[in-house]
């Protein structure tokens with residue numbers, strides 16, 4: 438018999454086991470996420486309309502910061518003006534969203550490798566095809 442394929446099932450594969458452990462860790466991290474929102478929080482410093490105001494000539498004397506949360510709704514950017522203490526809450530929300538995106542990216546990457554590995558092992562476990570045997 439030419440066929441000397443390994444008979445190891447997927448659950449004892451060390452690589453898959455490592456992937457599984459890493460996936461569990463990422464999943465546990467997702468579970469720690471707080472409320473999140475898309476978009477960005479901006480702090481703007483503005484010039485006023487008074488010609489004699491220091492803000493007109495010196496950027497360090499601009500007014501503010503004024504906070505704003507921007508996000509897209511159906512392709513359009515929507516902005517909401519925020520009080521400084523509100524800006525903190527929104528900043529936390531956008532930071533959580535970034536965390537989720539990072540975690541999701543890692544999970545996707547890891548899952549793809551795990552699925553590739555799993556498929557490879559499954560293929561190795563598959564008995565030889567009937568038509569392959571009959572040709573010999």
Ligand SMILES: [Zn+2]
Pocket residue numbers: 484485486487490491492493500
């Ligand atoms: Zn001014």
